[in-house]
Amino acid sequence: MKWNWGTGIFIFLTLFLMASAGFIIFAINQDVNLVHRDYYEKGVDYTEQMNVNARSVPYKNALNVNLQNDVFQIDIDDLLAAKIDSGNVLLFRPSSSKNDVLISLNKQAKTIQISKDELINGRYILKFSWYSEGLRYELDRPVNIQ
Template sequence: MFLAGSAVFIVFAVRQPVNLVHKNYYEKGVDHTEQMNVNARSKPFARSFDVNLNNEALVISIENELATKIDSGNMQLYRPSDYTKDIKHEVLAGNNSIQFPKSELIAGRYILKFTWYTNGLRYEVDRPVNIQ
């Protein structure tokens, strides 16, 4: 009886989906020093954009001073509970507004990950976002 119960549990456990924080979770942890440098470089820009939810979309407004410095970048709404629900938009140089249509969003917690490059240096700011 014990062996049968153990076998059933093992089959059950193997069939469960594994949702790591990121698809490449282990690779992201390798270069921790570089990430610390990016975080330190990005800290002054933590409040350089506003996040507002209206009836049609989640609108991110980037201050003009920062928007003019961006060479390229992206904004990702990362869903910690299910990475398959992540949404990503490209940020073009000089663009100071990004919209995520409300129809693509699910109620709950997201993390807005704003990553951009200026003069070959990477910057990254994260901000929690709750969709209701």
């Protein structure tokens, strides 16, 4: 077989297309984790979120987070617990939404316990949100599970 410039170009283009196809297949198989699935709606409602955060500032020290051997415990201050009409606790895992834990709050609950078996080691963001007299409040706090 005779090697000339046409054969070299053909071999180069063939290898380039095979490498491109391999990268496309690799990219398609990657797991994409968005911070929020409804990020557009979250952006539109950003002013409301700023109002919620401003309302929540007086309660920033109302949560006490404890991690014991087999239980992750959230203690709620008595004054805050008396004001809660409804709400939820989200342990948000930034690296993978598959590991998020969502718990609904009972009215006037003072302690929330989560088994450590439900959590994996690493960083979570505790999003504690509640309603009181028709207004929404929210506290965010980073948590490391060991």
